[in-house]
Amino acid sequence: MATVFKRPHALIDVPLHYCPGCTHGIVHRLIAEVIDELGIEGKTVGISPVGCTYNNYDYFNCDMVQAAHGRAPAVGTGVKRVNPDNIVFTYQGDGDLAAIGTAEIVHAATRGENITTIFVNNAIYGMTSGQMAPTTLMNQVTTTSPYGRKPEIHGFPIKVCEMLSTLDGAVFVERVSTHDIKNIMSAKKAIKKAFQVQMANKGFAIVEVLSACPTNWGLNPLEALKWIQDNMVPFYPLGNFKGKDLEV
Amino acid sequence: MGEKLLMKGNEVIAEAAIRAGCRHYFGYPITPQTEIAHYMAKKMPEVDGTFVQAESEIAAINMVYGAASAGARVLTSSSSPGISLKQEGISYIAGAELPAVVVNIVRCGPGLGGILPAQCDYFQAVKGGGHGDYKMVVLAPCSVQELYEMTVEAFNISDKYRILTMIMGDGILGQMMEAVEFKDKEDIISPDKNWATTGTQMKREHNVVTSIFINPEVLENHNHKLQEKYALITENEIKVETYNCENADIIVAAFGTVARIIKNVIKMAEKEGIKVGLIRPITLWPFPERAFQKYADVPKAFLTVELNAGQMLEDVKLAVNGKKPVHFYGRMGGMLPTQQEILDKIKDILK
Ligand SMILES: Cc1ncc(C[n+]2csc(CCOP(=O)(O)OP(=O)(O)O)c2C)c(N)n1
Ligand code: SF4
Ligand SMILES: [Mg+2]
Numbered sequence: 001m002a003t004v005f006k007r008p009h010a011l012i013d014v015p016l017h018y019c020p021g022c023t024h025g026i027v028h029r030l031i032a033e034v035i036d037e038l039g040i041e042g043k044t045v046g047i048s049p050v051g052c053t054y055n056n057y058d059y060f061n062c063d064m065v066q067a068a069h070g071r072a073p074a075v076g077t078g079v080k081r082v083n084p085d086n087i088v089f090t091y092q093g094d095g096d097l098a099a100i101g102t103a104e105i106v107h108a109a110t111r112g113e114n115i116t117t118i119f120v121n122n123a124i125y126g127m128t129s130g131q132m133a134p135t136t137l138m139n140q141v142t143t144t145s146p147y148g149r150k151p152e153i154h155g156f157p158i159k160v161c162e163m164l165s166t167l168d169g170a171v172f173v174e175r176v177s178t179h180d181i182k183n184i185m186s187a188k189k190a191i192k193k194a195f196q197v198q199m200a201n202k203g204f205a206i207v208e209v210l211s212a213c214p215t216n217w218g219l220n221p222l223e224a225l226k227w228i229q230d231n232m233v234p235f236y237p238l239g240n241f242k243g244k245d246l247e248v
Numbered sequence: 249m250g251e252k253l254l255m256k257g258n259e260v261i262a263e264a265a266i267r268a269g270c271r272h273y274f275g276y277p278i279t280p281q282t283e284i285a286h287y288m289a290k291k292m293p294e295v296d297g298t299f300v301q302a303e304s305e306i307a308a309i310n311m312v313y314g315a316a317s318a319g320a321r322v323l324t325s326s327s328s329p330g331i332s333l334k335q336e337g338i339s340y341i342a343g344a345e346l347p348a349v350v351v352n353i354v355r356c357g358p359g360l361g362g363i364l365p366a367q368c369d370y371f372q373a374v375k376g377g378g379h380g381d382y383k384m385v386v387l388a389p390c391s392v393q394e395l396y397e398m399t400v401e402a403f404n405i406s407d408k409y410r411i412l413t414m415i416m417g418d419g420i421l422g423q424m425m426e427a428v429e430f431k432d433k434e435d436i437i438s439p440d441k442n443w444a445t446t447g448t449q450m451k452r453e454h455n456v457v458t459s460i461f462i463n464p465e466v467l468e469n470h471n472h473k474l475q476e477k478y479a480l481i482t483e484n485e486i487k488v489e490t491y492n493c494e495n496a497d498i499i500v501a502a503f504g505t506v507a508r509i510i511k512n513v514i515k516m517a518e519k520e521g522i523k524v525g526l527i528r529p530i531t532l533w534p535f536p537e538r539a540f541q542k543y544a545d546v547p548k549a550f551l552t553v554e555l556n557a558g559q560m561l562e563d564v565k566l567a568v569n570g571k572k573p574v575h576f577y578g579r580m581g582g583m584l585p586t587q588q589e590i591l592d593k594i595k596d597i598l599k
Contacts, residue, residue, distance in 0.1 A: 042450040045318070048458075057456045063445035065317045066458035068340050071310035074302070078314020078322070079445065081298045082272060086318075086447050104310070107303035 008032035010041045010061045017055075021214040021221025023178040024053055027120055028060070030184070031089070034192045035062065038199065044087040045079050047072040051093035052126040070101020073108035076115045087198055089116040095125045098134040098158045105164070105206075112169030112203035116194045119160060119206055122213040123232060130216030134158045137235055142216075157235065161208050165241035172197045172205035172243030175236060178212065179228040183238070190240070196248035205243070210236060250430040257392045258422040261325065261351055261415065262287035264399035267434050270321040270349070271297035274311035276304055276330060279363045280419035281353035284325040305330040309337030309350075316346035317457040319444030321403050325351035327419075328369050329360060331377075338412060339378030342474070343459025347406035349399070350384075351415045353422040356555075356582045364582020365418035367504060370559035373416055374533040381471055383478045384412040385485065386532040388503040392426035398530075404437045409481055416532065418555065420505045420584075481534055488536035489528040493543045496525030498594055501540070501552045501564045503529050506585075510553060513590045524594060532560070540567035549597050550574045553590060573597075 007013055011032035016025045035041050044062035048054055050069035057064030067075040072090035080088045097105050097119050108115065124142055125131040131144040135157050139148040149157075165173040172194055176187035187209055194205035210232045214224035255263070262284045265273070273288040285301070292299040302308035308324045315322040326334060331352045341348055352373065356366035371377075373386045385405050387398045395417065402413040445455050461467040489507070492514055493499055502510045507528040517524045525547065529536050540550075549572055552561040558576045565574045577593045579585045 041448070043447040045445045045447060047314075054460060055462075057454075057458060061448075061454055063447055063455045064457070065314065065445050066344075066456070066460055067313070068310060068336055071306070071313075071337075074307040074310035075314035075317070077300065077307075078272070078274065078311035078316070079318045080314075081300065081311070082315045082318035082320040082322075083446055103303050104307055107307065111300075 008036045010035035012059055012061050014058065016059060018052065019215045021212060021224055022052070023211040024120060026178050026184060027118065027209050027211065028056060030188045030191050031091070031118060032060065033188065034195055037192065038195055040087045040195070040199070043085060044089065047076045047079070047088065047090040049090070049092040049096040051096050053091060053093065053120070054127070056091060070096050070099070071104055072096070073101065073104040073113065073115070073117065077108055077113050080113065080115050084114070087195060089118060089195070091118050092120070093126065094119070094121045094123065094133045094135040098160055106167070109164050109170040109204045109206070110167040112171070114198055114201055114203060116198045117206040118191065119208045120211045121160070121208055121236065122211040124213050124216045126213045126216055137231055159236065161206070161241045164206060169204050170206065170242060171203035172246060173241040175208040175210070175238050175241070177210040177228055177233060177238055179210070179225040193248065197243065197246060200248045202246060202248065250432045252427055252429045254425055255392065255428050256283060257395050257417065257424045257426070258283035258353065259287045260392050260395045260428050261399050262291065264396045265323045265349070265403070266291055266295060266297070267430065268321065268400040268403040269436055270323050270403060271295060272315045272320050272322045273297070274300045274302050274308040274315070274322070274324050275326065276302050276308050278327045278330045280355060280422050281325050281327050281351065283422070284351065305333035306336060309334040312348050313337055313341055313344070313346060316341065316348045317344070317445045319441040319446055321407070323349045323351070325353070327353050327355045328357050331369060331372070335378035338384065339380050339382060340459045341412045342378070342382035342384065343380065344457050345410040346412070346457065347410050348412050349402045349406055349415065350412060351417070354416060354418045356580060362582045363419065365420045365505065365555060365584070366580065366582060367418060367506070367555040368559070368580065369416065370532065370554070370556060373414055374535070374563070382474065383533055384414050385481060386414045386416055388416050388530060388532050389421065390504050390507050390528065392421070392424055392428050395421065396428050396430065400434050405485060407439055408437055409477055411477070411481070416504070418505055485531060486534050486536045487530035488539045489526070489530060490539055490543070491526040491528070492523065493525035493527065493546060495523060496547045497523045497598055499525040499527055499543055499547045499550050501527050501529070501550060501560065502554065503532060503560060506553050506555060509585065509587060509590065513587045513594070516587055516591050517594060522594065522598065529560070535563045535567070537567040540564060544568050544571040547572065551594060551597060552576050553585065554578045555584070556580060
């Protein structure tokens, strides 16, 4: 009988600690499948962020470096410059990448640093219990915007893909989502391409993945997926911003 | 005997790092150490190394963290305000036990302060600066020749103990032109970095570099291990120069460029029949307590001279442990003490 479904080798066989309905686990799986398919586990080095996935070094089978909050692109730069043959990816949340680590991601991108960033946007600070993130939507209630995000008090959400795609060094920029199977399939394609871009030495690649945090959104897992579709997708349009036709 | 050249202090640091096998430099410009970056930008491409001008000192130290994780000998350099920004990374490097070298060519503060020489970052370097119970080795050279030798030494110490080593100088040392004699070949230790994240090549378990240990028992053990390492370094790596201390009327404690001024003061004092000794800590951490204990019974008093408001003073007092009075003379803001000022202070104490 042919095996149609198995755990990717690049994902260690341990239970993930994420909440029920959290889509971080799906993103991990997609990355691991891509690493397997490209046969790059032995030369891949992942950079773990600060956030709910701080210890995803316990889940990925490749070498891993845990970075300070927001600094993963700088740490990845250091790793890659020492061993350019390594495939280096950073895994970062929206607080990590779009707040405290804004300078690091913008400059890694504009330097055309030959690394891949998987940016998981769940519109909230998951780990520290649901504070407003730079990507929190207008009117969204969080523990630090209890009356909803208001422009006159909190300003506006950051659209990371739109911003980074203005930079010459960022050669592949795509936003995908995890709210249904079809979108998860597209997410995998984008992640694969973002790694292939690096393997072809083309420059900086980023995939933004819209993701659910049912726990801090106060929704059940199914409602959370629907919330991505109804609220996030209209504000954060899905699709490729750059590098769709890049030869890899 | 190797080649002898007339070189600027800052350039010697850069040259020494390359000779020590460092092929990766990450930095952000700041006076008075920028020549290190200029030199690296020019030389690194010639030796197949990398030079990255980072977007900030925070990014630079985190690039160092990454490069050290990958097993490389790596350097960053800055001056006081930039070193403050590096404290986050310094603490993570300590926690993750990575070898790396940081240069601080100290300028006067606080805040943006000024660009002239000072020693006002002593506390930051030896007492912490970043968060957590950690130490780094701090070397305080006093000549361009020492800058060379200690830069090479810094990489060896870092690799040997998986620790961050700081070379602390000041603008005088960084800008000074002096003769330096390079060895033909450096003594370089190269321990097996089997912990480095270079890719498993599918031949071993994955390596993880991290400073987070959520389980309290594990983290306490990790801290005990760090403390044992610091104790070992204290046992093995203390460096100190003692000069003219036998039968001294007074012993001066000074480090870095100030110690050079003291040597001239010693000559002036001799003419007036006063015997002045010098204890010059070369490792500021680990601090050479025993040198002070050894001579604690000799002089009438100790005098600490620094370019700050009295920082090493506290460590000297702890080492002398009340056996003799410990006086202080310091200048700040980039002002330097004259030899006469220091001699007057000595005479005043001995009166
Ligand atoms: C320097 C620093 N500041 C703050 C924190 C606390 N902190 C931990 S995780 C986090 C937010 C993470 O949010 P995000 O990046 O969106 O990741 P998520 O948990 O949502 O996946 C914060 C603020 C920290 N660890 N370090
Ligand atoms: S708090 Fe949110 S982001 Fe974190 S594991 Fe739970 S659902 Fe996922
Ligand atoms: Mg988040």
